[in-house]
Amino acid sequence: MTAESTPAETPAPPVRSKHSEAIPSRRQRSVPFAGWMVIGRKELGDHLLSWRFVILVLIVAAAAIVPLYFAADALRTSASTSDRLAARFLTLFWYGPPVANGQVTLPSVAGFLSIVAPLLGVVFAFDSVNGERAQGTLPRLLSQPIHRDDVINGKFAAGLAVIGLVIVAVIGGIGAFGIIRIGIVPTAPEILRLMIWILVTLVYVSAWLAFGMVLSVVARSAATSALVGFGMWAFLTFLGGFVVQLIQNILAPLAGITDISTYLNNTGTQQLIQRFLPSTLYQEASIVLLNPQVMSRDISTPTTIGGLAQAQQQVPSILSLDQSFILVWPQVVALLAVTVAFFAIAYVRFMRQEVRA
């Protein structure tokens, strides 16, 4: 009754668009777009001011500085002695320095990230949807002109942005340390490798962020999703290796196998099982991308007699970036697939959920 009472204001009747059935509004309203960006920006602001962010920075920084301190000496000597070492700069990221007279090996930066990245993903996602629900802000948020998936997308983007920011900053810091303190200067291909590795790291983080998102959609309370998320992380990190071994030895034992083809077969099965751990995928991708000397036989044991022969004939060499990338392409795709799968679950569940608390 608003605009109708003054027909002069309404457009002429012939111009009947598909919107014509709408009652004209008092004011011009633009169609809102990219609601996820508005949500993402707000979430990013929240994250940057939150205690989580402080803890994130502390953990990652400590993780970078401690191994670096021990690695510095070892790296300096190896850098001066072995000129054959390709991509010396990248050694900073995959080299795990031995401490206590070589009895203990500290995890490398890449190794450490493979443990911590899942934790970060869960921390920044576990309460994203059920937190809104608990605060009573979800119905209000969803009654704004945004799509439901904007909520998930925006929160996901914000989480990824904040984790990415810290990871890039720390990696930049390590690089700077390497250049100034140890005197290793990166070459252009090394920088390219580093950037691709960072992208793969973000994919790995994404998988866990998406997992956290699923938990926050499915579990009604943030406490439940936190418990499940951290439990999953702890289980995979500390027990995952043992469980995998157990399954491997039940399904495809190697001990006592004398038949060479069975042995190779079982080796293949074992590798497959091992790769069900996302951290395995990430570690394989990391080492290949960061160290051009790592070849296919180093990450995949040959599973055929022919392959075995081929592997033995492989001449140790330095792989070009595209060769390294081809080698880990399956790993990267698998990580992406995990991310997409979790995302899909989060979407579907959230779309079907009732809005009311």
Added chain:
Amino acid sequence: MTAPSTRPIRRKGTTRQRSTTAPGEPGATGRPHQTGDDRPRAPIRTRGLTKVYGELVAVDHLDLEVQAGEIFGLLGQNGAGKTTTILMLLGLTEPTEGQARVVGLDPARRPLEVKRRVGYLPDAVGFYGDLTGRQNLRYTAQLNRIPRDEANATIDEVLEQVGLSARADDPAETYSRGMLQRLGIADALVKDPDVLILDEPTTAIDPLGVTEILDLLRTLVRDRSMAVLLSSHLLNQVQHVCDRIGIFAAGRLIGQGSMPELAKRFGEDVAHIEAEFDASDEAGDARVREVLAGIPNVTNVASPSAPGTPWTIEVRPAQDEIRVRRAILAASSSLSLDLTSIGTLPPSLEELYRRAVERAAHGHARDVR
């Protein structure tokens, strides 16, 4: 009008038309240039709207119409299907059957356009505790793509309208329940909606605040000819502020209309007259009672509960109420009873509501049998 101002919001580049036609008048829905198209243009309209959750029929073939410039009160107990109806109107839940049209659009198909033009106050509204009230509203404005300058001006105005200007820059976690409710109303108004849907808008607000909020709603409806749908289980509030009322029970709208219409439909055939007599002694009281009871069609006379309060006279059938009033006046002058005041008691919504629900329950029982 108490503390908060109820100035209408003004915006740059906004041409506002005040509706000169009252709701319900034929001119209100007339569209001179769209002849041959007889769809009603009520901002909220549902046809056979139904929502089934498993076995439970939450909303059962709801036909509802809310015109621009009117406040419609949805009245019902908890679990009667009010919130489900509202969620369907917003496109947040898909109807099982039937259809809804909000500002002329199907909320299930075009939820974004609907939600851009509908302000919604959810039941038990919540805000981000670490943001201030103002920041919370700013976020809503951003989600609605309102330009920053315009949003800031609007936010100032709506905060003033709901009486929260003084606390606008405190974190929302320091707000009381009633303040959150007010902030929720401000939040629904930020987008300058054409339709306002309020789910239990006054539950947590103190009585004085309720009056302010209801006055604000009246002003908004009058100045901007919004269509307002509010749900409540607080009967007297609904009665005072709403133009029309829909009584909701077990998912069905068992009656709708203005208070007199509802009274006609659900009221018992009885009217009540209030009369005050200046007779303080017992003999006087007895005489008054005798006279009142002697008037034809008076079925019951209740003496004052305390000195100085009126008598209540029950009349059956209700249409004889005017005749009985005349008889009382005549008797008071001829028998020199000292009548000081006389009037008709309006039917109470509570009474109507109870009867409507009872009647619906009986009807339902018959259907089942």
